[in-house]
Amino acid sequence: MAKKKLAVFTATGCSACENSVLDVHFQISPVTPWADIAFWPYVTGSQWQDLDHVDRIDLCMFAGAVRTAADRKAALKLREKTRIMLAVGACSAFGGMPGLVNLAAVRDEGNSAGADEGIDPALPGTESRVSALSQIVDVDYVVPGCPPPKNLLWSAIQALLCPGECTSRISYAASRLPERISQCITSGILPPKGGTFAGEKAVCASCSRVKEEKKFRSAFRPYAIDPDPGRCLLEQGVLCQGIATREGCGGLCTAAGAPCRGCFGKAEAVYDPGAKMVSAVTSTFDSANADEIEAMSNEFVDLAGTLYRYTMAAQCALPVGPAKDENDAGDVL
Amino acid sequence: MMQATFFEPLRWREHPARVAVYNGGEELKVYYQVTAPRDLGAICKGRPVEELPRILTLLGPAHHIASAVTLDRLFNVEPPPPAVNMRQALLQTLVFSHHLRKLFFFLTSLEDPLADRHSAVRTLGPPRFLRHVFDEVMQCLSLAQEAAVILGGRAEHPLTAAAGGVSRYVKPQSYNRLAEIGDTCVIFAVKFAEFCGGTLLNASEAGEALNEVSPGPMSSMSMSDDADAAIVVSDRTGKEIDRFTPADVFDKVELFHEPWSYEPFACLKGKGRNVLAAADGDGLYFVGPLARLNRGLEPSTPKAEEERGRFIESLGPPPHFSLAAAYRALLVELIQSAEQMTVLYDQEKLTGPAVRTIPQAIGQQAGAAIESPQGLIVHRYRVDERGMVQELDILDTAAQNNALHCRIARRAVELSKYGNRTREETKKNIEASLLPF
Amino acid sequence: MNRFEPRIIAFLCNWCSYVAADAAGVARLTQLPNVRVIRVNCSGMVDPSYVMKAFADGADGVLIGGCHPGDCHYISGNIKTLRRSFLLKSLLRELGVEDGRFRLEWIAASEGPRYAKVVNEMVEEIRSLGPYVPPQRRSAKGAA
Numbered sequence: 001m002a003k004k005k006l007a008v009f010t011a012t013g014c015s016a017c018e019n020s021v022l023d024v025h026f027q028i029s030p031v032t033p034w035a036d037i038a039f040w041p042y043v044t045g046s047q048w049q050d051l052d053h054v055d056r057i058d059l060c061m062f063a064g065a066v067r068t069a070a071d072r073k074a075a076l077k078l079r080e081k082t083r084i085m086l087a088v089g090a091c092s093a094f095g096g097m098p099g100l101v102n103l104a105a106v107r108d109e110g111n112s113a114g115a116d117e118g119i120d121p122a123l124p125g126t127e128s129r130v131s132a133l134s135q136i137v138d139v140d141y142v143v144p145g146c147p148p149p150k151n152l153l154w155s156a157i158q159a160l161l162c163p164g165e166c167t168s169r170i171s172y173a174a175s176r177l178p179e180r181i182s183q184c185i186t187s188g189i190l191p192p193k194g195g196t197f198a199g200e201k202a203v204c205a206s207c208s209r210v211k212e213e214k215k216f217r218s219a220f221r222p223y224a225i226d227p228d229p230g231r232c233l234l235e236q237g238v239l240c241q242g243i244a245t246r247e248g249c250g251g252l253c254t255a256a257g258a259p260c261r262g263c264f265g266k267a268e269a270v271y272d273p274g275a276k277m278v279s280a281v282t283s284t285f286d287s288a289n290a291d292e293i294e295a296m297s298n299e300f301v302d303l304a305g306t307l308y309r310y311t312m313a314a315q316c317a318l319p320v321g322p323a324k325d326e327n328d329a330g331d332v333l
Numbered sequence: 334m335m336q337a338t339f340f341e342p343l344r345w346r347e348h349p350a351r352v353a354v355y356n357g358g359e360e361l362k363v364y365y366q367v368t369a370p371r372d373l374g375a376i377c378k379g380r381p382v383e384e385l386p387r388i389l390t391l392l393g394p395a396h397h398i399a400s401a402v403t404l405d406r407l408f409n410v411e412p413p414p415p416a417v418n419m420r421q422a423l424l425q426t427l428v429f430s431h432h433l434r435k436l437f438f439f440l441t442s443l444e445d446p447l448a449d450r451h452s453a454v455r456t457l458g459p460p461r462f463l464r465h466v467f468d469e470v471m472q473c474l475s476l477a478q479e480a481a482v483i484l485g486g487r488a489e490h491p492l493t494a495a496a497g498g499v500s501r502y503v504k505p506q507s508y509n510r511l512a513e514i515g516d517t518c519v520i521f522a523v524k525f526a527e528f529c530g531g532t533l534l535n536a537s538e539a540g541e542a543l544n545e546v547s548p549g550p551m552s553s554m555s556m557s558d559d560a561d562a563a564i565v566v567s568d569r570t571g572k573e574i575d576r577f578t579p580a581d582v583f584d585k586v587e588l589f590h591e592p593w594s595y596e597p598f599a600c601l602k603g604k605g606r607n608v609l610a611a612a613d614g615d616g617l618y619f620v621g622p623l624a625r626l627n628r629g630l631e632p633s634t635p636k637a638e639e640e641r642g643r644f645i646e647s648l649g650p651p652p653h654f655s656l657a658a659a660y661r662a663l664l665v666e667l668i669q670s671a672e673q674m675t676v677l678y679d680q681e682k683l684t685g686p687a688v689r690t691i692p693q694a695i696g697q698q699a700g701a702a703i704e705s706p707q708g709l710i711v712h713r714y715r716v717d718e719r720g721m722v723q724e725l726d727i728l729d730t731a732a733q734n735n736a737l738h739c740r741i742a743r744r745a746v747e748l749s750k751y752g753n754r755t756r757e758e759t760k761k762n763i764e765a766s767l768l769p770f
Numbered sequence: 771m772n773r774f775e776p777r778i779i780a781f782l783c784n785w786c787s788y789v790a791a792d793a794a795g796v797a798r799l800t801q802l803p804n805v806r807v808i809r810v811n812c813s814g815m816v817d818p819s820y821v822m823k824a825f826a827d828g829a830d831g832v833l834i835g836g837c838h839p840g841d842c843h844y845i846s847g848n849i850k851t852l853r854r855s856f857l858l859k860s861l862l863r864e865l866g867v868e869d870g871r872f873r874l875e876w877i878a879a880s881e882g883p884r885y886a887k888v889v890n891e892m893v894e895e896i897r898s899l900g901p902y903v904p905p906q907r908r909s910a911k912g913a914a
Contacts, residue, residue: 012369014391015347016489019434023478026471043441045344045764068369070349097376097391104375120593121337121353121364147489221720223383223408223496226689256486256493257500261387272826274861275818282853288839290852297856301719304864305380309388317819317826318865318904 004058004161006031007039007051007078011071012098012130013064016147017089018042021061028154034162035059039078048077057082059160065091065098065313066131070124079137084160084190087133088153090146090263095132095313097146102129102312102321103304129321132314143197145249146263146310152248156197159185198248202267203260204232207242207251211235215286219299222259233259235284239300241307244276261309272317274307338756341368344764345438347393348596348732352742352763361750363743365735365767367596373727382407382695382720383496389712390490392729394427395705396712397485401494403712406699408496408692415685416498422677423484423491424703428670429518430477430488431706432622432663435768436529437470439660442765466528473521480514480674483507498689508680515675519636522671526640526664530647543657545748546766548741550654551614552601553624554730556704558633564702564709566601566618571629571652579702582711583726588733598736599728608736617737619654620708620730621770622662627652634676637669659769666706695720707731734770741766776830776896778805780889781820783813785843786879787835793882801886802893805833813837813874814847818858821872825862826904831871831896835885838876848876870895871902 010018022043025031038054039046051057060082066072079085090096133139143156159181179200184191199205209232216237227233233240233254240259242251246267253260266273281300287293308316341351349369355362377388386400398420405412412420444463478488483503485491493499503511550569557563557576564582566575577585588597589606600608604616611617619627629651632638644661645651651658677683700713708731715724745766749759782788788809794801810816813836824832834855836848855874862872873892877885896902 010349012349014393016390019489023471023475026468027475041342041344042346043344043438045442045760047341047760067372070368097388098372100380101372101375104372104378120591121339121355121366123366123593123595124368126370126595221381221383223404223692223720226687226691229501252486253492258387258486258492258495261384271819272822274865275822275858278818278854278857278861282857283850285853288846288849288852293853294856297860300857300860301381301721302379302864303857303861306384307861309384316865317822318862318867320866320904 004035005038005054005056006035006161007057007060007082008037008042009039009060009062009064009074009078010042011062011064011074011092011133012067013089013091013096015042017063017091020147020150020153021063021088024150024153024157028150031157031161051077051081054081059084059086059157061086061088062133063088063092065095066127066133066136067098067101068124068126072127072136073124075133075136084140085133085137086156086160087139087142089148090144090265090310092133093142093144094265094311094315095130096263096310099130099132099311099313100305100309102319103308130313135314140193141191141195141197142265144246144264145198148197149249149252152197155181155185159191159197196246196265198246198264200268201247202270203242203245203247203249203251203254203264206247206249207232207254207260209233209251209254215284217286217292217296219281219296221299221301227257229257234280237284239277239281239306241273241277241309243280244270244273244307261306263310265311266315273311273315274303275317277307278303340760340763343767344760345435345768350738352746353593354746356750361743361747363739363746364593365738365742366594367735370595374725377722377725380722382714382716382722385712385714385722385725386494387490387492389727390492392727392732393705393707394481394485394489394491395424395431395703395707396710396727396729397491398424398427398494399701399703399705399710399712401496401499402703403699403701403714404496406701407696407714407716409694409696410497410690410692412498412690413685413687415502415683416688418677418682419484419499419503419688420494422674422683423481423494424705425670425673425677426477426481426484427491428706429522429667429674430474430481432667432670433470433474433477433522433525436525436660436663436667437467437474438768439765440466440470440529442761466525469521470525473518473525476514476517480511480518480678483511495689497692498687500689502688503683508678508683511678512675515671515678518671519668519675522668523636523640526668530640530643530661530664543660543765544655546741546744546762547655548617548737548744549614550652551737552618553627553652554618554620554709555624555628556702556709558630562702564711565628567628567652569614569652571627573628579711580700580713582700582702582728583713586728586730588728594735596733596735598739599730599733600736609739614740617740618730618734619737619770620734621706622666623653623659623769624708625704626658626662626665632665632669634669634672636672637665640665640668656766656769663769700726705729705731708734731770737770738767741770774897774901776804776893776901777828778831778833778889778892778896779824779829780805780807780833780835781810781813781816782807782835783837783843783848784809784811786837786841787813787875787877787885789879790835790877790881790885793879794886797882799883799886801889804893805889812842812844812847814842814844814850816851818854818861821858821862825867825871825902830899830902831873831892833888833892834874835877835888836874838878841878866904867902868899870899 181191211232214235220237241262242260245262246264338354353364389396481488600616608616698715702711711728713726745762
């Protein structure tokens with residue numbers, strides 16, 4: 001059987017996702033018995049020309065948001081070559097933190113225009129808004145997280161790259177993966193398209209903190225409180241987005257005493273993460289008096305930037321930011 | 334019209350970058366271009382300031398700690414000693430992982446780490462034994478990451494450092510594990526330095542090539558070890574020429590923009606864009622391991638001092654500016670960070686009555702600096718009365734040292750041209766030259 | 771030139787506001803025809819995502835009508851709505867939805883005239899604000 005071909009690429013993001021993929025290879029199990037690395041600029045130094053010598057990529061792990069014309073071109077080119085496109089990490093899946101740029105006032109464009117053509121090299125133009133990969137090309141599967149936990153990355157590699165009879169695949173305990181995906185992993189078929197390699201429920205389902213239906217009269221900014229280590233953060237008045245966020249991390253941040261900020265994107269049943277949080281937060285207000293409620297509501301600052309910290313580009317029902325302009329599609333490189 | 338050659342994308346860069354070479358006329362022109370904007374201002378402005386430690390991990394894990402230290406100043410709180418130690422322990426762990434990863438990357442330029450070991454189509458040549466070293470390096474790296482998770486919650490994007498301290502204690506059952514990891518890291522670091530320093534950097538062909546490449550003598554910038562945490566600039570001979578507080582750094586360092594790069598170029602104040610063309614590197618500075626080593630201070634730990642001795646033995650007393658020196662400086666710091674990890678991974682140091690001081694009031698403006706693995710980083714925030722970020726200045730002296738990167742890339746291209754290297758070899762040279770800075 | 775006719779989605783509680791709307795119709799009070807009414811059992815069931823979805827799907831305004839505090843058929847459903855309204859309004863504001871486009875009103879079953887007044891006011895206010903277009907699409911329209 002011919003070995004499969006793997007590509008790994010990061011558009012605009014950071015190196016955390018790249019390092020996570022590398023760590024999977026070395027720390028969990030080597031990927032190379034099942035696949036050849038056909039294109040991985042960060043680690044093997046591949047260049048774009050190398051792609052021309054490859055007929056087809058079986059799995060492309062695409063990390064990072066689409067910010068520049070070069071990113072868009074990369075996404076299109078990789079999609080064209082690739083059978084299965086996997087969005088890795090929050091930036092690629094939902095725009096991630098770079099997506100907050102869309103919330104800022106329209107940027108002064110023209111960063112690429114100033115270059116003195118012919119003397120200095122040009123720059124790939126900046127697009128007017130940051131996009132998630134799925135807004136540019138068809139995405140087959142998603143591994144969310146910032147960066148994605150190794151076990152989820154590994155399960156994605158298992159499901160998408162390894163042949164069915166591989167022992168590690170069959171023994172993989174798909175404990176908190178959606179049932180359909182874990183069944184597919186163990187039976188050796190591809191999961192249904194569009195699947196997410198993470199849980200289905202909210203982070204609260206795997207958070208170790210105790211929830212007691214307590215109400216609070218005063219909200220706290222995270223700097224102003226040293227929360228009780230065993231109790232639900234939201235019930236203590238700290239804005240924690242676990243309830244609107246897809247599980248799969250195991251409640252990592254809340255266990256470390258930090259509120260969830262939603263790097264796994266919205267949970268399956270949630271329509272809009274911000275609206276869900278408004279509902280969740282206000283249900284813990286201990287007051288029936290309009291003035292008091294208004295005062296408590298005003299204690300929460302920067303709702304858009306917090307509730308859509310990782311998801312502004314792709315999951316906000318009322319997307320903000322400048323419109324796509326015609327230049328975006330153009331080949332600026 | 335001159336013909337441009339692009340080397341893109343560059344290997345191992347944390348931010349997308351490429352090198353453009355114009356090679357047609359009399360003069361060789363080399364550009365180090367950062368090809369995507371960071372947009373930090375747009376991402377951070379309007380956010381509550383206490384969120385910055387988590388947001389700024391975008392720039393690298395050390396920014397998490399730098400940001401928390403800046404918040405301490407902004408909220409005018411003193412973190413309790415266990416919190417300070419925990420942050421410091423995390424920082425040393427990050428130094429260790431960062432240096433080890435860079436050295437790992439350096440080794441992968443000699444042999445493809447991902448080639449199938451038993452496949453007939455292995456592309457790269459002989460030193461097969463490296464494959465076992467890769468495995469060992471990654472095992473040790475995974476241990477260091479485990480320690481970082483114990484201390485920071487996550488390895489790549491840590492989250493425990495908060496205004497006034499850290500968000501939680503280390504779990505009691507983790508102390509033994511931390512100690513274990515610390516010891517292993519020291520043993521590994523020493524062994525690894527022996528391997529790299531002895532065989533690779535000294536004797537091999539690769540080592541000789543490294544000695545050739547040098548961006549030339551220039552100033553260094555690093556933080557003083559003493560209590561006043563000042564930033565020290567030393568000249569090309571290693572002599573201290575300036576010393577200032579982190580808050581003043583933006584008056585001492587100048588950032589200028591070029592239309593062909595998304596990121597600014599840094600140089601010492603008053604030198605301006607001439608530094609890009611200057612033949613002698615005047616106005617540029619080194620940061621990071623080599624800068625710290627060039628100041629000539631002795632490491633506080635014994636094994637690191639031994640390694641520094643070997644460094645001096647083989648290259649002579651600092652300052653040094655060659656690539657080989659930069660890689661060896663990584664080795665010295667690798668050992669030093671491992672040794673400091675063992676000192677800081679101590680239950681006594683990480684426990685106490687509190688790990689956080691809760692702030693009472695929000696200041697208006699504050700700045701702070703730390704030595705990150707790559708080099709000095711300075712954060713400065715200005716906030717409104719509700720603590721929402723209005724302005725932020727971040728000087729990541731290593732990542733923003735683009736003028737130096739240009740110079741290094743030019744050197745690498747010049748040497749390749751002189752040696753009639755192929756395109757692939759040239760690209761490798763550029764990448765290996767940029768890696769340790 | 772055609773006058774802009776706003777589309778307003780009104781979530782009306784079965785026990786008070788919907789009855790009021792009915793009464794307003796029976797009494798032949800003048801109401802502007804821009805409101806699409808959705809009857810809900812209680813204003814407390816109008817999740818913020820319903821409001822967001824209405825805007826996302828093209829509404830220019832959203833009205834929630836409930837019983838006066840203390841009169842809720844389900845004891846405290848309308849208080850739940852009240853708790854949500856301020857934070858929801860802040861969120862909508864940050865996402866570029868002007869304040870006048872979202873209203874929470876207490877309208878008792880007997881207050882038919884008040885219902886008509888609220889609707890007419892809201893239509894005029896939104897008419898002056900213009901159509902709601904998510905900011906992402908707004909500049910495209912402006913440029914076209």
